[in-house]
Amino acid sequence: AEVKSIAILTPEEGTDYGWNQQGIDAAKAAAKAAGVEVVVAQGLGYGDVRPTLRELASDGASLLIAHASGYNTAAPEIAHELKVPVAIVDTPAGLEKGLVADYTLSGHEGAYLAGRLAAKMSRSKSVGIVVSGEPPSWNSQSAAFAQGVKAGNPDVKITYAVIGPAAYSDAAGGKRVTESVIASGADIIFGQGNGSSFGMLQAVETTKAADGGKVYFIDVIGDKSPIDKGFLLSSVVWNIEPVYAAMIADLRADTFGTKHYSIGLKDDSVQLLKTAAIPDDVWAEMQTVREDIISGKIKVEPIFDAAAVRALMTSVAQ
Amino acid sequence: MSGLFSDVFLSALLFGAITAAIPLLLAGLGEQMSEKAGVLNIGIEGMMLAGAYLGFVGAFYSGSLWLGFLTGIAGGVAVALIMALLCVRIGLNQIVIGIALTLGVEGLTALLHHFQFSRSYPRLPAADATVIPLLSNIPVIGPAFFKHHMIVYLAVALVFVMSYIYRRTQLGLNLQAAGDKPAALDVAGIDVMKTRTIAVLTTGALAGLGGAYLANVGAGLFIPFITNGAGFLGIVLAMLARGRPVWVLVGALVFGVCLSLTTAMQVAGINMPTDIIQMLPFLAVMAMLVLFGRRASLPAALGIPYERGAR
Amino acid sequence: MSGSASSPVDKRDIVTLESVTKRFPGIVANDDIDLSIRPGEVHVLLGENGAGKSTLIGMLSGLQQPDEGRILVDGKPTQITSPRNALALGIGTVFQHMMLVPTLTVAENLLLGGPWWQTPKTEELAARVAEITSSLGITLKLSAKVSELSLGEQQQVEILRAMLRNSRLLILDESTSMLTPKGIDELGALMRRLVGQGLAVVFITHKLKEAVAFGDRISVLKLGKKVGEIPPERLRSLGEQEIIAEIVELMFGTQGADPEAATHPDHTASFAGAAPLLQVKDLAVAQTENAPGLSSISFDIRPGEILGIAGIDGNGQKQLAEALAGQRAVAGGSIWVDRTAIETLSVGARREIGLRYLTDDRLGEGTVGTFPVSINFFLKQVGAAPFWRNGVEQRGEIDARAAQLAREYDVRTPSLKTPVGRLSGGNIQKVLLARELAEGAKVVIFNKPTYGLDLANTLASRQRIRDTAARGLAVLLISTDLEELLSMCDRIAVIADGALVGTVDNVDDARTKVGRLMIGLAA
Amino acid sequence: MSIDTAPTVSATALDATSGAATRRAILHRLLMTLGPILIALIIAGCILLAVGVDPLAYYGYVLEKGLFSPLGIQQTLSRMAPLLFLAAGLIVAFRAGMWNLGGDGQFLLGAVAAAASAPVLIQFMPGWLALFCAFIIATIVAMIWSLVPALLRAYQGVNEIVTTLMMTFLGTSLANVLVKLVFRDPGTTVPQTRTLPVEDRLPRLFDTTITSGLVLGLITIIIVHLVMTRTAFGLKLRIVGANPRAAVHAGLNVSALTIAVFAISAGLAGLAGAVDIIGVQGNVRADWNPAYGLAVIPAVFLARMNGFAAIGFVFLLSVLSIGGESAARRLGVPNHFTLVLISIVLIVLALAEYVDHRYNQSRKA
Ligand SMILES: Nc1ncnc2c1ncn2[C@@H]1O[C@H](COP(=O)(O)OP(=O)(O)OP(=O)(O)O)[C@@H](O)[C@H]1O
Ligand SMILES: Nc1ncnc2c1ncn2[C@@H]1O[C@H](COP(=O)(O)OP(=O)(O)OP(=O)(O)O)[C@@H](O)[C@H]1O
Ligand SMILES: [Mg+2]
Numbered sequence A: 001a002e003v004k005s006i007a008i009l010t011p012e013e014g015t016d017y018g019w020n021q022q023g024i025d026a027a028k029a030a031a032k033a034a035g036v037e038v039v040v041a042q043g044l045g046y047g048d049v050r051p052t053l054r055e056l057a058s059d060g061a062s063l064l065i066a067h068a069s070g071y072n073t074a075a076p077e078i079a080h081e082l083k084v085p086v087a088i089v090d091t092p093a094g095l096e097k098g099l100v101a102d103y104t105l106s107g108h109e110g111a112y113l114a115g116r117l118a119a120k121m122s123r124s125k126s127v128g129i130v131v132s133g134e135p136p137s138w139n140s141q142s143a144a145f146a147q148g149v150k151a152g153n154p155d156v157k158i159t160y161a162v163i164g165p166a167a168y169s170d171a172a173g174g175k176r177v178t179e180s181v182i183a184s185g186a187d188i189i190f191g192q193g194n195g196s197s198f199g200m201l202q203a204v205e206t207t208k209a210a211d212g213g214k215v216y217f218i219d220v221i222g223d224k225s226p227i228d229k230g231f232l233l234s235s236v237v238w239n240i241e242p243v244y245a246a247m248i249a250d251l252r253a254d255t256f257g258t259k260h261y262s263i264g265l266k267d268d269s270v271q272l273l274k275t276a277a278i279p280d281d282v283w284a285e286m287q288t289v290r291e292d293i294i295s296g297k298i299k300v301e302p303i304f305d306a307a308a309v310r311a312l313m314t315s316v317a318q
Numbered sequence B: 001m002s003g004l005f006s007d008v009f010l011s012a013l014l015f016g017a018i019t020a021a022i023p024l025l026l027a028g029l030g031e032q033m034s035e036k037a038g039v040l041n042i043g044i045e046g047m048m049l050a051g052a053y054l055g056f057v058g059a060f061y062s063g064s065l066w067l068g069f070l071t072g073i074a075g076g077v078a079v080a081l082i083m084a085l086l087c088v089r090i091g092l093n094q095i096v097i098g099i100a101l102t103l104g105v106e107g108l109t110a111l112l113h114h115f116q117f118s119r120s121y122p123r124l125p126a127a128d129a130t131v132i133p134l135l136s137n138i139p140v141i142g143p144a145f146f147k148h149h150m151i152v153y154l155a156v157a158l159v160f161v162m163s164y165i166y167r168r169t170q171l172g173l174n175l176q177a178a179g180d181k182p183a184a185l186d187v188a189g190i191d192v193m194k195t196r197t198i199a200v201l202t203t204g205a206l207a208g209l210g211g212a213y214l215a216n217v218g219a220g221l222f223i224p225f226i227t228n229g230a231g232f233l234g235i236v237l238a239m240l241a242r243g244r245p246v247w248v249l250v251g252a253l254v255f256g257v258c259l260s261l262t263t264a265m266q267v268a269g270i271n272m273p274t275d276i277i278q279m280l281p282f283l284a285v286m287a288m289l290v291l292f293g294r295r296a297s298l299p300a301a302l303g304i305p306y307e308r309g310a311r
Numbered sequence C: 001m002s003g004s005a006s007s008p009v010d011k012r013d014i015v016t017l018e019s020v021t022k023r024f025p026g027i028v029a030n031d032d033i034d035l036s037i038r039p040g041e042v043h044v045l046l047g048e049n050g051a052g053k054s055t056l057i058g059m060l061s062g063l064q065q066p067d068e069g070r071i072l073v074d075g076k077p078t079q080i081t082s083p084r085n086a087l088a089l090g091i092g093t094v095f096q097h098m099m100l101v102p103t104l105t106v107a108e109n110l111l112l113g114g115p116w117w118q119t120p121k122t123e124e125l126a127a128r129v130a131e132i133t134s135s136l137g138i139t140l141k142l143s144a145k146v147s148e149l150s151l152g153e154q155q156q157v158e159i160l161r162a163m164l165r166n167s168r169l170l171i172l173d174e175s176t177s178m179l180t181p182k183g184i185d186e187l188g189a190l191m192r193r194l195v196g197q198g199l200a201v202v203f204i205t206h207k208l209k210e211a212v213a214f215g216d217r218i219s220v221l222k223l224g225k226k227v228g229e230i231p232p233e234r235l236r237s238l239g240e241q242e243i244i245a246e247i248v249e250l251m252f253g254t255q256g257a258d259p260e261a262a263t264h265p266d267h268t269a270s271f272a273g274a275a276p277l278l279q280v281k282d283l284a285v286a287q288t289e290n291a292p293g294l295s296s297i298s299f300d301i302r303p304g305e306i307l308g309i310a311g312i313d314g315n316g317q318k319q320l321a322e323a324l325a326g327q328r329a330v331a332g333g334s335i336w337v338d339r340t341a342i343e344t345l346s347v348g349a350r351r352e353i354g355l356r357y358l359t360d361d362r363l364g365e366g367t368v369g370t371f372p373v374s375i376n377f378f379l380k381q382v383g384a385a386p387f388w389r390n391g392v393e394q395r396g397e398i399d400a401r402a403a404q405l406a407r408e409y410d411v412r413t414p415s416l417k418t419p420v421g422r423l424s425g426g427n428i429q430k431v432l433l434a435r436e437l438a439e440g441a442k443v444v445i446f447n448k449p450t451y452g453l454d455l456a457n458t459l460a461s462r463q464r465i466r467d468t469a470a471r472g473l474a475v476l477l478i479s480t481d482l483e484e485l486l487s488m489c490d491r492i493a494v495i496a497d498g499a500l501v502g503t504v505d506n507v508d509d510a511r512t513k514v515g516r517l518m519i520g521l522a523a
Numbered sequence D: 001m002s003i004d005t006a007p008t009v010s011a012t013a014l015d016a017t018s019g020a021a022t023r024r025a026i027l028h029r030l031l032m033t034l035g036p037i038l039i040a041l042i043i044a045g046c047i048l049l050a051v052g053v054d055p056l057a058y059y060g061y062v063l064e065k066g067l068f069s070p071l072g073i074q075q076t077l078s079r080m081a082p083l084l085f086l087a088a089g090l091i092v093a094f095r096a097g098m099w100n101l102g103g104d105g106q107f108l109l110g111a112v113a114a115a116a117s118a119p120v121l122i123q124f125m126p127g128w129l130a131l132f133c134a135f136i137i138a139t140i141v142a143m144i145w146s147l148v149p150a151l152l153r154a155y156q157g158v159n160e161i162v163t164t165l166m167m168t169f170l171g172t173s174l175a176n177v178l179v180k181l182v183f184r185d186p187g188t189t190v191p192q193t194r195t196l197p198v199e200d201r202l203p204r205l206f207d208t209t210i211t212s213g214l215v216l217g218l219i220t221i222i223i224v225h226l227v228m229t230r231t232a233f234g235l236k237l238r239i240v241g242a243n244p245r246a247a248v249h250a251g252l253n254v255s256a257l258t259i260a261v262f263a264i265s266a267g268l269a270g271l272a273g274a275v276d277i278i279g280v281q282g283n284v285r286a287d288w289n290p291a292y293g294l295a296v297i298p299a300v301f302l303a304r305m306n307g308f309a310a311i312g313f314v315f316l317l318s319v320l321s322i323g324g325e326s327a328a329r330r331l332g333v334p335n336h337f338t339l340v341l342i343s344i345v346l347i348v349l350a351l352a353e354y355v356d357h358r359y360n361q362s363r364k365a
């Protein structure tokens, strides 16, 4: 089919150095590469996006990318209603030829790698995971990170903390909880959270580790180096452009909705961010681990369920 | 459980509880003053948010936390000024205006943040602490309670200042009269509008300061919707406290401690769904309401605009 | 009609009103009024309910601004823009409706108005209060919460407050309405002393005898207009009865002797032998934070009988009425209406049985001030046919019946849709009377039924109460006005400290006996 | 506490409806609503200019995408359905003088109850019956949730502003817990309830995308309006609201009425949630909270608790939120601007009402 324009819908503004920004940037890049137009509808919140979906469809979009798990009930419905292809996340079972494609993204491989990195780099042999909520995509990264840490060094203690009620924009809560986790001994924080992740970052920047040294932060999805003050150890960066590019290609080839799209280490759509804080030898070691994952020598199974993640944390903590 | 927790960690938890309690304390004290004078200040969430935004802007550009607190106060007062004008002077419905102001400030600060900071996400350095000699050396307690920014001690002192005002000054009498029987205050020769305006502006100042503390010290940065309902909690605390500033402090601390407790339970590895653990602070407040809330003696004229000579 | 033709400005005036007009939605409350207020004079304002007396003093005390005309203070045109301004000009007012903060103590109420930064000067106040109260002959507990005081005591606090302000002009709006006869005499003497010291006093009352006894000059308002003035010279030259006749002429256009001096007719005879309609035995009510309790109250009322309850305000009258009506929990004892025990029934159920209670708190609980007059007539019948059918309001029925009641009870209101709270006190009272007496009543409790009513309305209301009894109902009449009780009741019981201290048959020497009981002596 | 600003207006609003004058009154109302909205748009337009956006283009899109395009108007009307139920619930509470500020919690729990029950019930019974039962269940759940504030207010005199606010915080968390732990759809990784298939949801109106929840909402709010203004029960509630002491004096059972008010108000909020789920959403996702309550409260006040006027204001809110989102996207303004716009409209409308009231008073005098 002909593809004239694609549209992407995100719950928050595309300026978060994270999920929304990565999605929008990728859509723009993919569209540019394919020579199609792109419409960005951002900051839509987590409410009902049907009005926006319908409007974008009626404006002639050839593909609607519903870039939030909260949209994956609405988008397929609109696809049926208006016969317009949509792409949704976290719904592997939702494929429908020509109408619905799924891209379940999980950075668990990258997070595992980040865990190995943290185990290696932690001076105090104690790391923390701070999250502002427990959506599946974060859960899989939290779990994989913990597994990576334990695989790297079983003696490293892991502290897992969820911030608090209504925490997505709770920057103060992010900071408070991160400070507590640092006080419990952690000197590397693996943080996942929208607005609140900036609070985590601030905590890392302003709190000293037990040994008086720096605490490092490992981020996810986006690349916060432009705003880093020297505390960013790494990030599990997602590049979604190949996914969107493949979707456009599939649309053109009339194979849309017949396959799953994913990201992973092998095509660098999931990448561990290299910063100056990572010594070269450690980095080299990480590259070997990366190869092992790609080759299947190391298997990282994603765990999406919050209860399973907590169970894992308790068991690895012992 | 204590075996799990080091002194440092316990201190950090308590420290965090205080940090979380201070904005609630300031908002609660502010709301209490409005309510005493008969104004139900639902706009306090907006005042806090304005304080958070302007407070951060002030601190960020000047590099001085104190200046940030001042601009935060100014932000809260600016919103309070609109509230005073519309609800006290003209007598518009306090709930409509309160909610409208909150929505407006939410939108406006998010908008300003978008144009100003959404690429750079500036963050402030750590707030410098005023260490209280001797006391700060007590294990666990010392670092938790006596190593805060000066403004924290001032906020706690404010509790006693407020108590003094309410109990021992003419202003205290005026405020109470303005809330319980404004007409009586009026015929005693005191301007009800002025008294209520002062109360609302004070609320704005305190809420603004609370917001600035939340942004500058609590988070060290500003992001949209950062207050997250803290203002509404302030309203709850003020009503729970029934006109007594000390109870606002108690309520704020209980809330802060509950928040830290949720962190503690998670760190202790208690495998309970986080969502359930996180209901704890609200359950605590609800329990306080059930136990102590009876006949909460709210001012008789609360929410009713005053109009001289009206029948 | 009066001296309004010549300009009333006089060098001796403290305050002069020139052609003052004040309008409210739907009504001209004051219409082109001239008035002069002089030092050394008690200027009495008389007029029916709603004549515009309170409105007039509202303008003097800064609560309201005239729409037309001007006010001169010391001969200079002055705008009295606020109560604070009025106080500064030396105008002190005791308002008709309570103007105290119930949650503050007496002392705090008296201190209200000082500079905001100061600590309240309680000792200073105590000294000054002691000075004034001793000359006034009243005692007040400064540390008591105002909400714990009776209405009468509250009125005393307000008078005291006006005195503390060192006013040159003291305005008393119906300040005697809650006082005992002795209190009234004392207040009268006080007014005389004050004008003796050169103050001016404006005194509003509905009791002509008080007007004649204490006034130097009397102005009469009617429907917002000033219809006459009796200057001091003329007042001095006439006897009491002549003056009263003249006032009645001015107010009502009819001539008559002292209209209040009616004696009670005995209509119990026609119901002789009938069983009591209301029986109260050993009724007790627990004391609460701000109300006295009741102990072992017993009495009977037969059909056609009016039993009066006399006593100084705040001795448990209200508690008694509320306990009977079901609004207050009973701690012990029993109540029968027509041989049905009712002490466990709800307010509504007691009403069903035929018990009616006319409250003394018209605005606080008697009416819903913001609701139309028409609805207020039926507040206690919500849901009843024919005004509601199957729960649906029958507007036609309601309006028709409301119009009828308004006519019958002479309720003066711009319209039946006017919020009842906007009516003058007297007219609100008429709404209540109409409501309680309408239909199905067996026993009626009247709590201060004529408080605040003008003469014509007082007389009409009393007649209605007598008629009520004559229809064979039992009437309990609670009043602080001894004259009223003497002119209406068959028997009078005296209440003191929550107990009935004696019951007197209303025959020749009843006045002395009741008086003795009230001041704690044996009858 | 008895805040009696509410009944003040209700009593006068009651008066305003009489025969021939009604048409002129409605025209006047309309003018007094559109005028202020225009002023508000001008003020908000200045903000737009300040951030470099053409206000005319912005408003053009708001009108086109929220009102005048077939698609826009359908979206707007659909959005109204839950808001109407919420408004109806608030009318009952506010007229009875009770500040039920817990609408959002009640809404969410009603939504969860409906989302949990409808997909299950539909397997055992005819579709219409299943939906009906789901509505009932949602209503009852929300009613139960309001029991704590209701009992505390009725028997302990605890102010309901505090309790309902608290219960809303708690209710939001509880809804999450229920979605994640109890009613979670095992078939998805994302925590959400089972989805009610589109064809089993409330039917759409004719050939449009408008949910028939709109019709239910309109009927409900009109019934509520009539009950509150024309029946004995409504009058009793209004008496309690305007003067609780008078209610006691008149022999009304204030405690029972208080509980009834909370039950009805919360029940309607729960229904709002159910209508949104069963009509449009199909399921409840974890952390979902549209927080409609906060915007509906001022709308109900501006409508002076009059059901018909509330319909108008809810319509206005819907136009602004649907059209505002579209306009913001097209012109590159963050969507947050819609909040600013709604806020200004609310404030100017409140001011206009005051000016109007003043004008009427001085004219009558
Ligand atoms: N603020 C007001 N708003 C509307 N109407 C008012 C207001 N104040 C007074 N009125 C009306 O003005 C008229 C005069 O009332 P006012 O209170 O002066 O009477 P009054 O002579 O003091 O009566 P009473 O003896 O019953 O106290 C009444 O009809 C009253 O309803
Ligand atoms: N600077 C202030 N700070 C706090 N409260 C004040 C201040 N000024 C006045 N108030 C309060 O404002 C209200 C109105 O005061 P008031 O009418 O006495 O004002 P004013 O005319 O300025 O009086 P003053 O003669 O004391 O200057 C009172 O409650 C008073 O306590
Ligand atoms: Mg009067």
Ligand SMILES: [Mg+2]
Binding pocket: C049, C096, C174, C425, C426, C452, C453
């Ligand atoms: Mg009177």
